Amino acid sequence: MTVPTPIVLDSDPGIDDAVALQYLLGTGLWDLKAYTSVGGNLPADATYRNARALARALRIDTDVPVHRGAGRPLSRLPYREASAFHGRAGLGEESLPDSTAPHPSESSAQALLRLSREHEGELTVCATGPLTNVAIALLEDPGFARRVAKFVFMGGAAQVPGNFTPVAEFNIWSDPDAAEVVLSSGIPFTMVDLDASHQWLFRPADLTALEAAGPGTALAARLMRTYMRAYTRHGGDGTCPLHDPLAVGVCGDESFVTAAEGAVIVECASELTRGQTVFVPADAPRIYYSESPSLTARLRLTGRVALGAGPRDFSEHFVTTLPRWPARP
Numbered sequence: 042m043t044v045p046t047p048i049v050l051d052s053d054p055g056i057d058d059a060v061a062l063q064y065l066l067g068t069g070l071w072d073l074k075a076y077t078s079v080g081g082n083l084p085a086d087a088t089y090r091n092a093r094a095l096a097r098a099l100r101i102d103t104d105v106p107v108h109r110g111a112g113r114p115l116s117r118l119p120y121r122e123a124s125a126f127h128g129r130a131g132l133g134e135e136s137l138p139d140s141t142a143p144h145p146s147e148s149s150a151q152a153l154l155r156l157s158r159e160h161e162g163e164l165t166v167c168a169t170g171p172l173t174n175v176a177i178a179l180l181e182d183p184g185f186a187r188r189v190a191k192f193v194f195m196g197g198a199a200q201v202p203g204n205f206t207p208v209a210e211f212n213i214w215s216d217p218d219a220a221e222v223v224l225s226s227g228i229p230f231t232m233v234d235l236d237a238s239h240q241w242l243f244r245p246a247d248l249t250a251l252e253a254a255g256p257g258t259a260l261a262a263r264l265m266r267t268y269m270r271a272y273t274r275h276g277g278d279g280t281c282p283l284h285d286p287l288a289v290g291v292c293g294d295e296s297f298v299t300a301a302e303g304a305v306i307v308e309c310a311s312e313l314t315r316g317q318t319v320f321v322p323a324d325a326p327r328i329y330y331s332e333s334p335s336l337t338a339r340l341r342l343t344g345r346v347a348l349g350a351g352p353r354d355f356s357e358h359f360v361t362t363l364p365r366w367p368a369r370p
């Protein structure tokens with residue numbers, strides 16, 4: 042039996058964040074050290090409240106501290122609400138009771154920094170919201186980038202259109218400056234973008250399977266039903282993408298995606314293309330940006346970038362793994 046690896050999930054719940062948490066617990070691969078909330082789908086106070094309520098609903102709130110994220114993006118107006126997809130309070134129609142756990146004094150960024158020191162070289166960080174907290178940790182202490190073993194985030198669109206603007210994915214659009222701080226830090230990153238997450242879909246048969254899996258998956262099934270309806274209202278075909286769960290999956294196994302090595306540079310100056318993630322493969326022509334010493338240097342800060350679905354079936358893994366939590370007595 043393998044020893045669970047320390048991980049922090051940094052998240053803006055959000056429906057797919059919620060089921061990503063339950064899936065993470067179901068894998069049995071991870072020792073969840075903290076659940077750090079960040080503003081994104083809703084303002085920071087609301088995602089913190091939702092994160093605490095989810096920790097209670099999934100019976101981890103006595104063991105896993107939940108931290109409050111930064112109050113706003115690094116240099117932008119406060120987070121917009123994505124209530125069209127996630128419901129007015131962020132978790133569909135649910136109104137879950139708050140946890141009774143004490144409120145930690147550490148912010149999300151402070152918890153990330155402490156855990157990167159306590160588990161230097163071992164800690165995986167998975168981010169499924171805007172990258173504000175991770176950027177703040179890096180601004181406070183750039184050494185965070187080398188202490189983290191692996192950083193996987195859901196966000197961006199490498200070679201496909203965006204989902205919030207023609208060129209930008211929602212998480213990166215929400216705080217592009219934070220994303221650029223993170224992706225230029227030298228942190229060992231894997232970008233789980235729309236290129237991959239739009240390939241792994243949750244289908245009506247998967248919903249039926251979750252609904253049949255017992256009382257432990259009733260909440261997840263209700264959330265996913267709401268999420269599928271939202272996608273259908275927005276022109277979908279009755280399925281929905283598994284954005285955030287896929288990022289958690291890739292923390293454990295990259296073969297759910299195909300990935301290439303390369304740099305990702307985030308557009309922060311333009312209003313029109315705000316949050317665009319410009320992917321430059323490591324084997325790109327060497328003339329790229331040769332007139333710009335700063336961009337040429339930037340291209341050396343590479344990571345793994347998902348470009349599509351991988352050989353291993355993520356949708357199937359998600360639906361069979363999530364019901365393993367909470368463990369039945």
Ligand SMILES: [Ca+2]
Pocket residue numbers: 052053054055057058082169170285
């Ligand atoms: Ca999210």
